[in-house]
Amino acid sequence: MSNVGNNIKKLRKVKGLSQQAFGDVFNLTRGNISSYEEMRAEPKIEIVLKIANYFGIPVQHLIEKNLSVNEILNFNDYFQPDIPTLGGKRLSQVPLLEREALLDACTYVSKLNELPVIEFPLQSRNRFIAMEYMDAIPVPGDFGITAQSILFFEEIDIDSLHTLNNAFGLCFSAEEFFIGKYTMVEREISLVLNAWKKVDFVLAEKGNFWKLYGKFERI
Structure with a gap:
């Protein structure tokens, strides 16, 4: 079992918030907060992300650590938004396609900078996009x-195209939105959803290759 409930209780008390006031910040009820704190239920991953981002706390800490009062008081000072860190590692700020956005995901293909972001320790110089999978x-x-998993997709450049074969990837364009599996035949690359649907890619096009990098999953 995670430490989310205990940490919510500590956060609420350190910040001087009642259960009702804490719930109001995240569109939850007092009963929701009570059930989390008493370990009768755990919040969905999207709620965990919102709480972590709101208080400037790394998601991993909120879930796994038993946060001390000093840690809670110092998070906002220590995790600067321009250079976020986790245990000495840089945290990448990743655009997040939330569930609501996924209903019209194709409209965001040219608006990644307008999406909310989450911070995560991703070791790559390439761009990423995260998605609340449903x-x-x-x-x-x-x-x-x-x-309810959070999926991370890495943008693959031409020097790494050889890693795509049989990897899962995201088709994210103004016309299409799905997760498929890459196939490569000589210099031809396709992202296949099923026997009836696939997208063929032109190597000259920039930003088409989003490869599944990893997932963050509730346990």
């Missing part, structure tokens, strides 16, 4: 990832 997203039959 069952309504079209995926191949062997995808095997549960709903």
Whole structure:
């Protein structure tokens, strides 16, 4: 079991908030907060992300650590927004496609800078995009990832195209939005959803190759 409930209780008391006031910040009820604090329920991952971002706390700390009062008081001072860190590692600020945005995801293809961001320790110089995965997203039959996970996709440049074959990827364009599996035949690259649907890519086009990098999943 995670430490989210205990940490919510500590956060609330350190910040001088009642259960009702804390719930109001995140569009939750007093009963929701009470159930989290008493370990009768755990918040959904999207709520955990909102709480972590609101208080400037790394998601991993909020879930796994038993936060002390001093840590809570010092997070906002220590984690500067321009150079966020976690245990000496730089935290990348990643645009997040939330569930609401996924209903019209194609409109965000040219608006990544307008999306909310989450901070995560990702070791790459390439761009990333994160997504709140839900069952309504079209995926191949062997995808095997549960709903409510946060998926991270890395933009692959031409020097790393050889890593795409048989990897899962995100089709994220003004016309299409789905998760498929890359296939490569000589210099031809396709992202395949199923036997009836695939997208063929032109190597000269920039920003088309989003490869599944990892996932953050509730345990």
